[in-house]
Amino acid sequence: MSADPATTPEETREDWRARLADLGQKEGFxxxxxxxxxxxxxxxxxxxxxxxxxxxxxYERGEDRMPWGFGYTTSRGWSVLGLMAHGWTWYRDEAxxxxxxRLRDDGFFDKxxxxxxxxxxxxxxxxxxxxxxxxGATVICISPQATLDRDVTSWxxxxxxxxxxxxxxxxxxxxxxxxxxxxxxxxxxxxxxLDAMHAALFQSDNIVRMKCRFMGHRIASLWANMGVLKPVxxxxxxxxxxxxxxYRLMRARHTTPRYQREMLDRLKAQNRHALLVRYCxxxxxxxxxxKFRREMQNSRRILERQK
Numbered sequence: 001m002s003a004d005p006a007t008t009p010e011e012t013r014e015d016w017r018a019r020l021a022d023l024g025q026k027e028g029f030x031x032x033x034x035x036x037x038x039x040x041x042x043x044x045x046x047x048x049x050x051x052x053x054x055x056x057x058x059y060e061r062g063e064d065r066m067p068w069g070f071g072y073t074t075s076r077g078w079s080v081l082g083l084m085a086h087g088w089t090w091y092r093d094e095a096x097x098x099x100x101x102r103l104r105d106d107g108f109f110d111k112x113x114x115x116x117x118x119x120x121x122x123x124x125x126x127x128x129x130x131x132x133x134x135x136g137a138t139v140i141c142i143s144p145q146a147t148l149d150r151d152v153t154s155w156x157x158x159x160x161x162x163x164x165x166x167x168x169x170x171x172x173x174x175x176x177x178x179x180x181x182x183x184x185x186x187x188x189x190x191x192x193x194l195d196a197m198h199a200a201l202f203q204s205d206n207i208v209r210m211k212c213r214f215m216g217h218r219i220a221s222l223w224a225n226m227g228v229l230k231p232v233x234x235x236x237x238x239x240x241x242x243x244x245x246x247y248r249l250m251r252a253r254h255t256t257p258r259y260q261r262e263m264l265d266r267l268k269a270q271n272r273h274a275l276l277v278r279y280c281x282x283x284x285x286x287x288x289x290x291k292f293r294r295e296m297q298n299s300r301r302i303l304e305r306q307k
Contacts, residue, residue: 020038024040024042027042028040028042033083033096033099036085036089037086037091037093037095037096037099042074043079044074044077044078044079044080045079046079047112047114047237048078048079048080048081049069049073049080049237050116051073051083051119052085052119052124053082053085053123070082083096083126085122088161089162090159090165091129092162092165092166100130100133101133101170103133104133109137116139116237117137117139117140117181118139119140119142120141120220121142121145124141124143124144124145125141125144125145125147127140127144128177129172129174129178131177131180132171132180136180137182138184138237139178139185140236141184142188142220143188143218144186146198146202148162148167149173155197156194157194158194175202175203175204179204179206184204184208185208187212187219188211189211189214189217191213192216214259214263214266222253222256225257226249226250226252226253231249232246232249255286260289260292263279264276264280267279268299273300273303276299277296277300280296280299
């Protein structure tokens with residue numbers, strides 16, 4: 001097993017792309033898909049993890065500039081097929097559709113005992129729809145969109161740049177496409193209205209709903225802060241994650257600074273000053289927090305004026 005290719009701060013996009021192409025040539029393949037997408041496949045074991053990423057984010061991602069989870073998945077002996085989009089395309093490109101048709105027709109996915117599709121937000125939408133190319137796969141969707149078709153989700157106010165794309169052709173409506181999976185884990189925040197409305201459109205019997213209350217849209221990055229991202233994803237891939245185990249892992253949010261700050265901001269925005277005071281007192285009882293002390297004092301003043 002070769003080591004992951006090294007990178008330097010001076011590496012240009014051309015050098016970086018050449019490095020990925022060299023790795024693909026040695027251990028799988030690297031392929032440009034149309035003008036806006038690329039795919040890197042590295043063969044390891046008989047589990048294949050298919051990930052979906054924004055290519056710009058991959059390039060800007062510090063150390064190795066590899067597709068999401070590349071180091072972790074290959075270290076586990078899993079094969080990786082990393083799809084990368086140049087921009088917020090939602091992978092709505094006939095070239096990408098043709099790519100997955102070709103993999104399906106060539107029996108690419110049949111070479112693996114276990115196939116897993118993973119993504120968050122735009123990547124979760126892509127994971128859901130393209131999992132139809134490998135019926136029986138496991139799908140992991142974090143804060144997914146069901147579609148951005150304006151006739152179906154006219155209430156969606158985000159992602160303006162992607163609204164005009166076609167969501168009614170092949171691999172279009174995620175709730176229909178994901179129905180062919182063996183099991184589909186759906187992680188979302190039920191208190192985030194738009195994400196909850198998308199989640200409600202997924203109704204097939206293979207859906208395993210995991211509610212991530214008060215975690216917002218960027219759940220995966222919060223899990224990374226909490227130190228639970230790897231065990232959650234591994235549990236999904238291995239098929240061992242239960243509701244009880246998941247919610248036990250989620251307890252780590254209570255001691256995670258980012259979650260604490262976001263909860264403070266939420267209480268402030270909702271003008272829940274009495275609860276904010278109690279929350280800040282709890283945080284300050286276990287650690288220092290100038291922002292929590294300041295907001296607690298402000299809320300106390302507001303409560304005094306309201307008497």
